[in-house]
Amino acid sequence: MAFTLSEIMAARRQQQQSQRGGRGVVEVDEYSANPTQAFTFYNINQGRFQPPHVHMVDPLPHDTPKPPGYTRFVCISDTHSRTDSIQMPYGDVLLHAGDFTELGLPNEVKKFNDWLGTLPYEIKIVIAGNHELTFDQEFMADLIKQDFYYFPSASKLKPENYENVQSLLTNCIYLQDSDVTVRGFRIYGSPWQPWYYGWGFNLQRGQALLDKWNQIPDSTDILLTHCPPLGFLDWVPRKMQRVGCMELLNTVQRRVQPKLHVFGHIHEADLAFSIVHRCGQETIRQVAFNQTR
Template identity: 45%
Template structure:
């Protein structure tokens, strides 16, 4: 068992050694006779950590001022988990073409916090800002919002300052971006899904041709280690990413204490949490560039395009 996966790890000696073949990921998952989707820590210890690498990268290695040309490249600035602490930053958010926020921009999703976040977005120079919700945005999740009208009002307020994605896409210079706020069950918060079938069904909605994936929660093994060593990431999300979606970048947050950048040789995973475990806004945004694919830019902004469905009601 895992013979091909073992050989793949043996050949993967470091970053920059070339892309991992799709066949290697297919072999790995086909030889996982028990996936342990409901027990991510067990899956990580018994399977993933033995037969896949999760190489850590320097956050500064993804961006290079000497090669950045706005005529041919798009600079993305990744943030997440600001938790209404933006007034306390002692550093400036880097400039760029697109700001991405991976959710948890509030503490509990109240009106005042959302307005404060939107006002902060308005101060930033980035021409395009793309935002998803997280588990702390209780007023955004239809199952935890106290009033559907509040949800629509707050999403409408955000759309004045950014492009809000909820299980839908935007296109920037031909680069396809998909955003989703969900994560496996995590306390009594918003956008919770049961591990296993519910999570697997949700991730199948991610389009095949996604270049940048934004979810609030991490996949198993990448930026998902909590303080006591437990893994909070989603097994089904990693499987969907490695076998089908294969994005160049996956941006998320949620687990403050494991912020940073990792790679599996195919996708670069960015935990962009800006607050520490103790909710201190001390962690820096992550910046990367991508080549422009085309001149096509489509920003989702019409309320009719919001995906208001809830998979837990199906």
């Protein structure tokens, strides 16, 4: 894939301005509609997916001692109602990055909430993903009108059965384009992602998604999204495509710059993830942060 000299120079100027000015305003990227091309361009010309732009957080053994004054976050995603056999690690705060059900049916949400109630974490924070169909009210309104055959069990629901579905999550803090501060860390959660096979919380790439990411406060310490930013665990081998969000990448790297970004969504992106998922479990990561600001 070739790029013109003017494209390369424009990208380098943009990078230099970002480095000089620190956090800046994010605009719709010129490669927004083609994430695979965007990855190639920014990887070649800016190294956006390598140090020093990126610091990858590795998992810790579940029984690693916690240093005094630290908060341990346990990060999990895409459990899809398959929590029965999961062995959870020690920690203080649980972060779930969405897709905790198959279709967002009320009985699935109740099952997940019951499981949360058995966990010993002091605080549990959850966002929705594209599988939580009933949490996306606009999606459900269209689905019921169309009686869409692909989601028959969801399309047959009556509005009164799901309009307050979030209230079923009594054992956690649910975030949807909102934030909460726990143990001195400001945590923001959002369920949106680029259009992906017509599921919930789908938006078109570009301005529609950027409008959602613009709601993320600059002072966010931990960002919880369902979808990945471009270039990180977003590769879909069967399609030979990147499916991460360019606007989310720019928001994370150029404006918000959180201490930690937690996400899920693309099962194929990580071999270990796929192996564990087939066993009916899920990839679990935990990280420790010093509480001192």
